[in-house]
Amino acid sequence: MREKLYRVGTTYIPVADVEKSSDWYVTKLDAELSYKDQDKAILNLAEQSIFLVKTNGKQTSNFIDFNGREHFSLTFEVNGLQALENMHRDFMQKNIKVGDIENRGHSGRNFVFYDLEGNLFDVWSELSPTFKEKYHIL
Known part of the structure; x- marks a missing residue:
């Protein structure tokens, strides 16, 4: 294989409440919110994108x-x-x-x-x- 993986670009984290969770990451971890809708929030944190993805129930x-x-x-x-x-x-x-x-x-x-x-x-x-x-x- 000639190509290689260079870095982790995005991490997906399951959440039940996108609104509350994105506020928590911004407030507690100083993440930067770049996008939010009902299904997901995209944060910039630790040199990568963190997607908070809405799930059904507790995961x-x-x-x-x-x-x-x-x-x-x-x-x-x-x-x-x-x-x-x-x-x-x-x-x-x-x-x-x-x-x-x-x-x-x-x-x-x-x-x-x-x-x-x-x-x-x-x-x-x-x-x-x-x-x-x-x-x-x-």
């Missing part, structure tokens, strides 16, 4: 891993441990449901958080070296 993007634990499907990155700790504190002040900062046995630290609809996400303190180089981030 999330979470899954259960082989140990029986609920697992996230998406990890956001921040630039360093201090940034992670600051974001964790900020999320708690915004009344976002968050887990503790964890040492998972690899470089950096992580914590998880839930959106308004119960979708689980991860935040990692290690910004990708390729991303840092491309955008000249120290």
Whole structure:
């Protein structure tokens, strides 16, 4: 195969209430709303498009891993441990449901958080070296 996948451009997140969820992402995560109708909202967040897609009833993007634990499907990155700790504190002040900062046995630290609809996400303190180089981030 000669072609390769370069990046993730769009992530689709199931939500029951597009209006409330899009407001939550804009207010709590500082996402930029670029489009909204009754069926979906398109947000700009973390260098990609996030589509909040209306579903029938309660659904999330979470899954259960082989140990029986609920697992996230998406990890956001921040630039360093201090940034992670600051974001964790900020999320708690915004009344976002968050887990503790964890040492998972690899470089950096992580914590998880839930959106308004119960979708689980991860935040990692290690910004990708390729991303840092491309955008000249120290």
